[in-house]
Amino acid sequence: MNTSRVFGFKTMKTLLTNRSRATITSGLRRLACTPSSCPRVCIVGGGPAGFYTAQHLLKAHPAMQVDIYERLPIPFGLVRFGVAPDHPEVKNVINTFTQTAQHERCCFHGNVTVGKDVSVEELKQAYHAVVLSYGAEGNRLLGVPGENLSGVYSAKDFVGWYNGLPCNKDLCPDLSHETAVILGQGNVALDVARILLSPLDILTKTDITQPSLEALAASRVRRVLIVGRRGPLQVAFTIKELREMVNLAGTRPDMVPADFKGIAEVLKDLPRPRKRLTELMMKAVREAPSGEGSTSRQWGFRFLRSPVEVLPTPDLTQTAGIRLGINRLEGSGDGARAVATGETEDIECGMVISSIGYQSLPIDPAVPFDPHKAIIPNAVGRVLKTSGLYCSGWVKRGPTGVIATTMNDSFDTARVLIQDIETGILDISTAKPGSQTVTPLLQKRGVNPVSFSDWEKIDAEEMKRGSVVGKPREKLLDVTEMLKTVHS
Amino acid sequence: MARCVHLQSLLSQHLHSLHLLASRALFSPMAGVRQGLYLPRGLGSWSSRGFSLYHVLNSASQGNSPPEDKVTIHFVNQDGVRTTTSVTEGVSLLNVVITKKIDINGFGACDGTLACSTCHLIFEENIFQKMEPMVDEEVDMLDLAYGLTETSRLGCQVCVQKWMDGMTVQVPKDVKNEKMASTVNQ
Ligand SMILES: Cc1cc2nc3c(=O)[nH]c(=O)nc-3n(C[C@H](O)[C@H](O)[C@H](O)COP(=O)(O)OP(=O)(O)OC[C@H]3O[C@@H](n4cnc5c(N)ncnc54)[C@H](O)[C@@H]3O)c2cc1C
Ligand SMILES: NC(=O)c1ccc[n+]([C@@H]2O[C@H](COP(=O)([O-])OP(=O)(O)OC[C@H]3O[C@@H](n4cnc5c(N)ncnc54)[C@H](OP(=O)(O)O)[C@@H]3O)[C@@H](O)[C@H]2O)c1
Numbered sequence A: 001m002n003t004s005r006v007f008g009f010k011t012m013k014t015l016l017t018n019r020s021r022a023t024i025t026s027g028l029r030r031l032a033c034t035p036s037s038c039p040r041v042c043i044v045g046g047g048p049a050g051f052y053t054a055q056h057l058l059k060a061h062p063a064m065q066v067d068i069y070e071r072l073p074i075p076f077g078l079v080r081f082g083v084a085p086d087h088p089e090v091k092n093v094i095n096t097f098t099q100t101a102q103h104e105r106c107c108f109h110g111n112v113t114v115g116k117d118v119s120v121e122e123l124k125q126a127y128h129a130v131v132l133s134y135g136a137e138g139n140r141l142l143g144v145p146g147e148n149l150s151g152v153y154s155a156k157d158f159v160g161w162y163n164g165l166p167c168n169k170d171l172c173p174d175l176s177h178e179t180a181v182i183l184g185q186g187n188v189a190l191d192v193a194r195i196l197l198s199p200l201d202i203l204t205k206t207d208i209t210q211p212s213l214e215a216l217a218a219s220r221v222r223r224v225l226i227v228g229r230r231g232p233l234q235v236a237f238t239i240k241e242l243r244e245m246v247n248l249a250g251t252r253p254d255m256v257p258a259d260f261k262g263i264a265e266v267l268k269d270l271p272r273p274r275k276r277l278t279e280l281m282m283k284a285v286r287e288a289p290s291g292e293g294s295t296s297r298q299w300g301f302r303f304l305r306s307p308v309e310v311l312p313t314p315d316l317t318q319t320a321g322i323r324l325g326i327n328r329l330e331g332s333g334d335g336a337r338a339v340a341t342g343e344t345e346d347i348e349c350g351m352v353i354s355s356i357g358y359q360s361l362p363i364d365p366a367v368p369f370d371p372h373k374a375i376i377p378n379a380v381g382r383v384l385k386t387s388g389l390y391c392s393g394w395v396k397r398g399p400t401g402v403i404a405t406t407m408n409d410s411f412d413t414a415r416v417l418i419q420d421i422e423t424g425i426l427d428i429s430t431a432k433p434g435s436q437t438v439t440p441l442l443q444k445r446g447v448n449p450v451s452f453s454d455w456e457k458i459d460a461e462e463m464k465r466g467s468v469v470g471k472p473r474e475k476l477l478d479v480t481e482m483l484k485t486v487h488s
Numbered sequence B: 001m002a003r004c005v006h007l008q009s010l011l012s013q014h015l016h017s018l019h020l021l022a023s024r025a026l027f028s029p030m031a032g033v034r035q036g037l038y039l040p041r042g043l044g045s046w047s048s049r050g051f052s053l054y055h056v057l058n059s060a061s062q063g064n065s066p067p068e069d070k071v072t073i074h075f076v077n078q079d080g081v082r083t084t085t086s087v088t089e090g091v092s093l094l095n096v097v098i099t100k101k102i103d104i105n106g107f108g109a110c111d112g113t114l115a116c117s118t119c120h121l122i123f124e125e126n127i128f129q130k131m132e133p134m135v136d137e138e139v140d141m142l143d144l145a146y147g148l149t150e151t152s153r154l155g156c157q158v159c160v161q162k163w164m165d166g167m168t169v170q171v172p173k174d175v176k177n178e179k180m181a182s183t184v185n186q
């Protein structure tokens, strides 16, 4: 063989960038791809569930084409709009999501609300399968009088506000009162408590939004009570988040030692995670300084209390306090039930944040929805009584679980889908057009999808604005502004 | 918190390749990854260099294996598949999995910053006993791991040492795999 030709070939190979090599390979693959071997799947929702489902589908099937449709011009779901700004390390998952989005067989279409801009039926026509991974956009309601008073917020809105979710940018929570009550004892409750009480110099170095930073700087909130309907052994938060509260500079715990009577005796029988969590809580109770200390900010747990009514100010407009029903526990362990004793107790407060859970909502009448469990009814991710529909993440399991849980359940859904292709349950024998028909349809309806590289423009702009003020990023808060940045 | 050379050491080990990498990154499919997008806490000194861990780890896999590779480790993944690899003393097991491209689904989601527990590994009893005790922060995260056992650790916090030569580490079995096969659509 001619050496110069060999050399030429080698040089060309070395000079090929990874990306162009990837394109060539995918081009070859596409050429070689017969309709029956080229499944097209679309995913609704660009949060962890969507990205992890896509990741596994792409890995497990060499010809799989995946499109992700996301309501916002911005990917990553709750990793951007839920995870607390002072937890940047959690957001490292974005590195893997970015790799997935840039995979040659994956395409991100932001700014598309499925159920409104395009129906699930239309997606089913264009793809062999549709995976619903749209999370939980609503929140559970307290269902008590006074819930709509000014000064009552859902944790979902409050979190959306400090994290820059466009629909929450005008929340302007009233932070002018000394005591805030948070209902619910999960990790979201602790996130909210920590943000309310964190020293400003911690928050200024995060990607918290500038308006919320300014509001928190002027905040008069000094005392945050985190109220649970059950006891210390039933709290839903985890130890890492509790430890952060215990170590939060400038604050001290304000607990009721009597709440922990009898707990020491049962400690030894608890599984390790619950045991360590409870021990840390008891340590905080033991070491809580009594009376007024030098630290002016306090946080504490109140147990066996259910909200009965949010109490209004005399003019009936504002929150003045909350009436809590006192409970006793029936049974023990995780399954213990709160039973009302009929007694009540009032706490004066100017702010009530309801952190009793997010809630998934139906997005399209074509998709079955279980209104009781507020999930899409499914068996390991196969939507019941339908074909070609799958689900993953919070909309599949309900609004609990950390990113790792969401990852595992998304992998499960992807495995099931691949299995269905292999067994023929999912018919891929006819070719499907995918975004080739969906994109023109959207454009005809005046919707301009945002690509992943469009998002990178927003990303660059946010980081530029952040660097000016010494933050990792300054988030854009308005969809119109995001789109303007994309098209500038 | 970390008692052995973790990412920082890996970084210095590969500092020489970072220059090269910076230029290569421009052309790679990873070019769009915003380096230093979300900086892990406490790692500011190296993350401020503007290189994401992802790149560092990738660079390790792209470079030649250092000559001192000499500790043998066997990995058994969630499907029971066994992989044997020979690695340098001092690197964390997370780095091993990534640089040696060991096939473990979703391993190391938080890039080794003690924020995810996806790097959960199960050790042999005798090896586990010999390891340094865990710090609270590792146990805090480990306690959230799926399939926790008495000899579980987080792979991003365990660094390879010579005496570990020949050990087998196991990824928790995916019990759901079997369950799934028996579920049919109704
Ligand atoms: C406040 C908060 C803090 C958290 N902090 C942590 C943490 O620190 N560590 C951790 O491990 N876990 C944390 N979690 C849990 C973690 O965020 C979830 O496990 C995970 O985000 C669930 O993923 P998902 O994709 O199902 O939902 P989501 O993340 O909500 O993603 C759903 C996506 O679908 C999009 N969408 C909705 N409707 C439509 C539609 N009609 N059409 C198109 N797209 C749509 C949404 O815009 C969103 O991007 C936190 C959760 C909350 C609420
Ligand atoms: N740092 C992190 O890792 C992090 C941060 C934030 C969120 N997350 C995860 O995201 C998920 C969601 O968090 P979350 O805090 O929203 O939910 P959660 O963990 O399910 O906690 C909900 C809390 O609300 C209470 N509650 C529910 N219904 C109630 C009612 N009707 N009246 C009174 N109290 C009620 C629950 O008490 P009962 O137990 O009595 O029902 C529980 O204390 C969790 O899995 C969480 O771990 C993780």
Ligand code: FES
Pocket: B094, B107, B108, B109, B110, B111, B112, B113, B114, B115, B116, B117, B118, B119, B141, B154, B155, B156, B157
């Ligand atoms: S990689 Fe996340 S905790 Fe180890």
